[in-house]
Amino acid sequence: MAAPATEMTKSNVLVGTITRPPRSLWKDAWWQFRRHRLAMIALGTLLLLVAFTLIGPLLYHTPIDTIDFTQALKGPSAAHPFGTDDLGRDILARAMFGGRVSIAVGITAVLLAITLGTSIGALAGFFGRLDNPLMRFTDLFLSLPILPLLLVIIYLFRDSLRAAFGPELGIFLMIVGVIGVLTWMPVARLVRASFLSLKQKEFVEAARSIGARDRRIIVKHILPNVLSPVLVAATIGVGGAILTESTLSFLGLGFPPDVPTWGRILFDARNYLDIAPHWAIFPGLCIFLTVLSINFIGDGLTDALNPRKTS
C-alpha cells in the first residue's frame, strides 16, 4: 500500500493533495480550530478549570462548610491553599464546589436559550405566516431591561420556588429559567435569517419534490446547516450566562449563602477586602479565566466554522 502512495506524491504533488482522505465538516473544523493558537490554549485552560471543579473535590477532601473561628480570614497556607473566609471555611474547597454550580448554571441556561431561540427562529423563518408575529414577540423581549428584570423576578419569586423545590434546586431552576427565557432572542434572529435564505435553496426544493414533509425538511435538511453559527452563539452564551449568574450572586440575589458559587463568594468577600483580599481574588480569577477561555474558544470556532475563511 505504501509504495503506490509514495510513487504518486513523487510524480504529481497536485494529485497527492486532491486524493487526501475526505474530511467531514467537523473534522475540517477541528483541523482549522487547532491552528488558532490562543483558542487551543483557551481550550486547555477551560478543560483544566472543569477538571478543577469536577475532579478537584475527589482529590482535595477538605469540606466546604467546616467552621473554625481560630482559622478565620487567614491568607493562603499549606493547610488552606486559597486561604479561609470569615468563618474559617476553606476557600479552595468552596471555589471548587462553586465552580460546579456556576458552570452547571451556564450550560443549562444556554441549552434552554438555544432550544427556545432555535425553535422560534426556525418557525419564524420557515413559515411565512408566523414570521411577523414571532419577530414582533422577539423584538418585545429584546426591549426588556434584562438585568433589572432578572433582579426583580428572582427577588419576588425565590421564596415560593424554594418552598416548592427545596432551597438549592429551587434557586437553580429559577436562575437557569430566567436567564434562558431572557436571552434566547439573538439566537432566534440568527436562526430565522439563515432559514429565510436556506429555504429558497435547491436542496430544499429537491427534498420537497420527493415528498418530504415540512417537519422533515426543517429538522433534517435546513437545521444542520444552521448548526455552526448556533454553536458559536452557544459557546459565547455559556460565558455570558456564567457572568450573569455571578452578577446576580454578587448582588446578593443568587444562591443562598450555604451554596457557594463564584459570584456568591465574591459577594461575601467584598466587605473584607482590606484584611482578606485573597478571599475575593481566587474566585474572581476563576470566573475571569473561565469566561476569557470561553470567549477565545468562541473566537476560534467562528474562524473554524466559517467556510469562507477556510483556505
Place this chain on the structure above:
Amino acid sequence: MGRYIARRLLIAIPTIIVISFVVYAILALAPTDPLSQFGADPRVPPEVRARIREALGLNDPWPIRYVKWVSALARGDFGTSFMSHSSVMDLIGQRLPNTLAVVGVAYVIGVILAVPIGMISAVRRYSFFDHFATTFAFVGFSVPTFFTGLLLIIVFSINLRWFPFIYDSTLQIHDVNSFIDQVKQSIMPITVLALFDTATIARYTRAEMLEHLPLDYVRTARSKGLREQVVVLRHVLRNSLIPVVTLVALGVPAVFGGAIVTEQIFRVPGIGELLVRSIGDGDTPVVAAILLIFAVLVVLFNLIADVLYAVLDPRIKYT
C-alpha cells in the same frame, strides 16, 4: 424621513405599553407581599395593616391598579415610595445626576478611546499593537465588572491609598480641592465601566474596518493617488463608523444596566443602587418606575439607532 421616524414611533409606543403591563403584572402577581416589611413587625396590629393597605390602594384587583398607575404616569406622576413616602420622581431625580456623572462620563471615555484603538488595530493588522489591543479587548469584556472593581479597590484604595473606595455624593464642587476630590472618587468606578465599554466598541470598530479595507472603493481611492491617511480617515473610517454609531446607541441602556453593579461596588448612590435597595425593601412604586425607565431607554435608543442608521447610510431606503 419624517414618515419613517413617525412610523417607528408608532411601533415604539405600543411596545412601551406592553412592557409596562408586563412589568406591572410581574410585580403584582409576585407571591411576595409588598407589605411584608410591615408584616414582619409584630407591633403593627392587623387593623392598622388593613388600613395601610387601603390607603396604599392595594385592595383593588391588580388590573385596576395597573390602569390607575398608567393614567397617573400619563400625567407625569410616578407615585409615592412606600418606604420614604416621598415622590418617586424626586427620589429618581436626586440619584440620576450621580449615575450620569459616573456612567455617562465612562461611556464617553470608552467611545473616544475605542474608535482610534480599533482603527489602528485594523490598519496595522497582526502588528504588535493589534495583538496587544485584541488581547486587551478580550480581557476587557471577559472580566466581570465586579471583579475589576474589587481588584481596583484592593490595589488603589487599600494598598496604595490613592483613592477613596466609597463614593461621597454629598461632595460639593466649589474650589480646586473639592474638584480634585470628585475626580479622585470618580476614577475607579469610571475606569471599571470604561474598560468594558472600550473593549466592546474597539473590537467592533476593528471588525468593521477590516470588512471595508479590502473593498473596491478603497482601491479606487488609493489609485487616485490619495495619501494613505486620507484613504483611511476619510473613506474607510467614515463608512465603518456607520454600524459603530448604531452599536454605541444600542449600548446605552446596557450601560445603565451595568451601572447597577458598579454603583453597588463603590456605593455610588445612583439609580442602580436605588433599584437594588428598593427591591430589597419591597418598595413596588420605585421598582416599577425604575424598570419602566430602563425599558423606555431601551426602546428609545433602539429607535435612535435605527434613525441614525437611516440618516448616515444613504443606501438604506426608509419607507
